[in-house]
Amino acid sequence: MESLTASLERVFGYTTFRAGQQAALTALEDQKDTLAVLPTGAGKTLIYQLYGYRHPGCVLVVSPLLALMNDQVDRMRVAGFRQVAAVTSLTSFTERQEILAQLDQYRFLFLSPEMLAQPAVLSRIQQISLSLLVVDEAHCIVQWGPDFRPEYLLLGAIRERLGRPLALLLTATADHTTRIEIAKQMRVTPTVVAEPIDRPNVFLDVETVANETEKRERLLGLVSQLQTPGVVYFSSKQQATDTASWLQEQTGLAVAAYHAGLSSEDRFKIQQQFMQDDLAVICATSAFGMGIDKNDIRFVIHYHLPADLGSYVQEMGRAGRDGQTSVAILLYAPGDERLPQALNETNRPDDVTIRRFYATPQHFSLEEPGIRLLTFYRDHGISEPAVHALFERRERERRAALDRMVAYVREPTCLRQNWLTAFDQTAPDHQAKTCCAPGGQDLDITALGLRRTPAEAVTAPNSDWQTQLAGLLTAAPAVPEG
Amino acid sequence: MEADDLLQLLSSRQARRLRVIENLLRGRRTVSTLFWGQRYRLLYLLDLGKALTRGGLDGPAQALVDRQLATWEAEEQPQLRLTPAGVAAQHAAQPFVPQTAVLWPQLDINAARKRLLLGVQVVSEYQHQTKRYYPLATDLATRQLVRRWFYQSDRQQLGTALQATLTRSLARLPERVATVTVAGFTGYQQPGLTNQQLAVRWQTTAWQVYLMHIEAVVTIAQAAQVATDPLSGLLGPLWTVPVTKSAQATLAAVQAGGTLDQIARQRRIKPSTVREHLLEAAIMLPEAAFPYERLLPATTQRTLLALLPAAIDDWTYTDLAPAVQAKIDFFTFRLLAIWQDKRGDSHGKSNG
Numbered sequence: 002m003e004s005l006t007a008s009l010e011r012v013f014g015y016t017t018f019r020a021g022q023q024a025a026l027t028a029l030e031d032q033k034d035t036l037a038v039l040p041t042g043a044g045k046t047l048i049y050q051l052y053g054y055r056h057p058g059c060v061l062v063v064s065p066l067l068a069l070m071n072d073q074v075d076r077m078r079v080a081g082f083r084q085v086a087a088v089t090s091l092t093s094f095t096e097r098q099e100i101l102a103q104l105d106q107y108r109f110l111f112l113s114p115e116m117l118a119q120p121a122v123l124s125r126i127q128q129i130s131l132s133l134l135v136v137d138e139a140h141c142i143v144q145w146g147p148d149f150r151p152e153y154l155l156l157g158a159i160r161e162r163l164g165r166p167l168a169l170l171l172t173a174t175a176d177h178t179t180r181i182e183i184a185k186q187m188r189v190t191p192t193v194v195a196e197p198i199d200r201p202n203v204f205l206d207v208e209t210v211a212n213e214t215e216k217r218e219r220l221l222g223l224v225s226q227l228q229t230p231g232v233v234y235f236s237s238k239q240q241a242t243d244t245a246s247w248l249q250e251q252t253g254l255a256v257a258a259y260h261a262g263l264s265s266e267d268r269f270k271i272q273q274q275f276m277q278d279d280l281a282v283i284c285a286t287s288a289f290g291m292g293i294d295k296n297d298i299r300f301v302i303h304y305h306l307p308a309d310l311g312s313y314v315q316e317m318g319r320a321g322r323d324g325q326t327s328v329a330i331l332l333y334a335p336g337d338e339r340l341p342q343a344l345n346e347t348n349r350p351d352d353v354t355i356r357r358f359y360a361t362p363q364h365f366s367l368e369e370p371g372i373r374l375l376t377f378y379r380d381h382g383i384s385e386p387a388v389h390a391l392f393e394r395r396e397r398e399r400r401a402a403l404d405r406m407v408a409y410v411r412e413p414t415c416l417r418q419n420w421l422t423a424f425d426q427t428a429p430d431h432q433a434k435t436c437c438a439p440g441g442q443d444l445d446i447t448a449l450g451l452r453r454t455p456a457e458a459v460t461a462p463n464s465d466w467q468t469q470l471a472g473l474l475t476a477a478p479a480v481p482e483g
Numbered sequence: 484m485e486a487d488d489l490l491q492l493l494s495s496r497q498a499r500r501l502r503v504i505e506n507l508l509r510g511r512r513t514v515s516t517l518f519w520g521q522r523y524r525l526l527y528l529l530d531l532g533k534a535l536t537r538g539g540l541d542g543p544a545q546a547l548v549d550r551q552l553a554t555w556e557a558e559e560q561p562q563l564r565l566t567p568a569g570v571a572a573q574h575a576a577q578p579f580v581p582q583t584a585v586l587w588p589q590l591d592i593n594a595a596r597k598r599l600l601l602g603v604q605v606v607s608e609y610q611h612q613t614k615r616y617y618p619l620a621t622d623l624a625t626r627q628l629v630r631r632w633f634y635q636s637d638r639q640q641l642g643t644a645l646q647a648t649l650t651r652s653l654a655r656l657p658e659r660v661a662t663v664t665v666a667g668f669t670g671y672q673q674p675g676l677t678n679q680q681l682a683v684r685w686q687t688t689a690w691q692v693y694l695m696h697i698e699a700v701v702t703i704a705q706a707a708q709v710a711t712d713p714l715s716g717l718l719g720p721l722w723t724v725p726v727t728k729s730a731q732a733t734l735a736a737v738q739a740g741g742t743l744d745q746i747a748r749q750r751r752i753k754p755s756t757v758r759e760h761l762l763e764a765a766i767m768l769p770e771a772a773f774p775y776e777r778l779l780p781a782t783t784q785r786t787l788l789a790l791l792p793a794a795i796d797d798w799t800y801t802d803l804a805p806a807v808q809a810k811i812d813f814f815t816f817r818l819l820a821i822w823q824d825k826r827g828d829s830h831g832k833s834n835g
């Protein structure tokens with residue numbers, strides 16, 4: 002068989018692997034189950050793509066993020082992988098049937114956990130030969146969040162029923178406890194491949210403001226001064242939308258909102274506009290970013306407090322993939338932790354509901370996510386006391402995770418050290434100019450070289466529709482740039 | 484849909500049921516929704532708001548009432564009527580009024596739009612020899628159809644031919660509609676603008692932009708009915724009879740001479756379903772395509788018209804005397820209302 006590097010060059014045209022890719026592939030080539038803890042942007046997908054290319058059979062990828070999966074399928078098609086399909090709850094019934102009927106033709110199959118848990122789907126998959134089972138976002142097995150899928154708890158059992166195929170568990174964030182828990186749930190003893198997660202070119206900044214009004218003003222100030230492109234994260238769709246139009250009016254920059262409530266057409270357009278720099282700033286919810294490989298994002302601002310440090314790191318990690326100086330800013334007003342706390346609580350059925358549900362499950366509507374979760378547990382024979390215990394544990398975990406996030410916000414000395422220590426890694430020595438500015442210390446945009454030089458007002462060439470249409474549909478002779 | 488968009492769907496001369504408008508948008512084709520959709524001249528809204536949730540118009544409706552542009556009228560279902568201020572606001576908004584609306588129920592608009600957008604993108608990228616690009620995210624069926632269409636076309640000519648037919652169709656539309664449509668296309672180095680972005684640029688609402696897009700899609704699909712049009716393979720098959728297959732079969736059986744009860748037995752459907760099929764067909768088809776005379780004997784017509792008020796909107800079956808109700812069923816009553824509506828229309832009288 003050809004060497005890994007030769008395959009890399011043949012399939013992707015690269016001559017060297019990025020950190021972590023080779024170690025993970027080597028472990029897999031030795032038929033060792035592997036847990037790869039690699040930072041966002043490390044090229045995790047390349048690992049299973051290359052493995053799938055080198056081995057016969059189908060690579061089955063289970064991922065909890067529906068939007069991510071469809072993006073991934075598109076990206077693989079663009080990259081020339083043709084036999085790729087995704088089956089999720091968003092896939093129409095006809096399309097699903099068609100894919101399942103021709104399952105053996107696919108080399109890469111993306112499934113949402115709830116699809117995989119369906120007996121009909123599972124028995125179809127038992128009939129094909131799997132080269133690799135990939136669990137993406139493997140920390141979702143043990144973390145309770147908006148992306149939590151109870152079906153992830155079945156993955157260990159499902160893998161057994163598939164004849165224990167070689168497993169690759171991928172995650173960007175897993176501290177020591179999470180790693181052990183993932184291995185336990187999946188019933189594997191994996192080889193762990195972990196790479197340094199530090200992003201030395203991303204300057205970290207926490208800014209404490211007195212209240213919402215001040216926060217808005219500060220956001221405006223930052224967006225007006227910072228080099229673009231940039232992303233501002235919100236935890237509500239409405240606020241992302243409203244702030245996008247407000248910022249556009251106030252700054253004159255091209256700003257758009259991106260969230261899961263947009264049509265797929267609009268999401269596509271906004272993403273592509275951002276990719277080709279038609280947009281300077283995106284106001285987003287956590288739905289944004291999965292499919293984005295834009296390297297030159299100069300700033301990531303968080304307007305709301307994320308629910309845990311892992312999510313924060315994942316989102317701010319989208320800054321500065323090109324290695325150039327960038328900044329990750331978290332805006333915090335006292336009491337901001339109440340919002341993620343409230344979101345946790347609405348996601349979770351209370352004790353009375355649990356008791357009443359177990360007494361008379363038929364009285365409850367499956368429309369509610371909390372009830373769906375309870376139904377899932379009950380259907381899988383989990384008793385009422387066990388469910389109580391489970392929820393209490395999750396609640397404790399969530400509270401601990403939020404406390405951890407708040408500890409980052411309140412860190413007085415070095416944010417980087419605070420972050421890396423939480424992930425069992427050692428931080429370099431703090432250098433005020435290049436490392437971080439915890440709350441109370443000023444961010445010097447100019448010193449970082451991130452101040453935007455006022456660009457000349459660009460007036461878009463407003464051609465008429467006939468010219469625009471001609472430009473789209475007939476290749477014009479090349480016009481010299483400039 | 485915003486309050487300003489709902490404003491355009493209301494009238495001062497006719498109180499309109501909010502739920503009917505909502506059901507039209509969501510594509511809930513009950514006979515009652517279709518009938519009132521016809522009375523309101525809003526059948527073109529069918530299926531245009533698939534993502535709208537139940538009660539999704541309640542907020543915009545209340546906003547209009549709060550701004551005193553409309554008032555609620557208590558009926559068994561809440562109805563809205565424009566106030567004089569509402570009428571003034573409606574005209575001041577200079578709304579886009581689609582000219583092809585009557586054709587909209589005859590085209591699978593959602594599919595046509597998806598195919599057109601992806602078709603334009605595929606040709607555009609091909610013309611510029613882009614090998615790797617992100618195709619618009621769309622369903623498998625659309626992707627397969629567009630691919631097949633593309634490979635079956637004469638690819639050397641396709642760019643020029645497509646440009647020519649689109650230019651011809653768009654030139655028939657107002658400048659603003661053509662501009663908005665082309666700016667919404669995705670292709671080489673053009674991600675395309677979203678409806679919201681176009682709305683900001685043109686100082687209108689995303690819904691109005693959407694209506695303009697549909698006007699363009701329908702106009703382009705009209706041209707595609709000619710076999711030589713480069714889009715005929717893609718859009719031509721999306722023109723349909725705006726009546727379900729099952730209702731078409733029932734109508735054919737009536738035209739072949741069966742009685743309603745015979746047809747119910749033959750087709751193994753309930754007699755009430757036969758009647759629903761016929762009402763649906765009567766509403767959705769032109770007057771000449773439906774056998775009104777056979778189903779409504781002249782004496783029945785005369786009896787009913789003598790008893791009913793002049794304005795069709797005021798007709799209420801349960802207001803008829805029990806003796807009359809015993810002789811004339813609701814089906815007959817409703818069919819006459821539909822026919823009167825269509826005849827009124829064809830005689831050029833307005834019932835609004």
Ligand SMILES: [Zn+2]
Nearest residue numbers: 415431436437
């Ligand atoms: Zn530091």
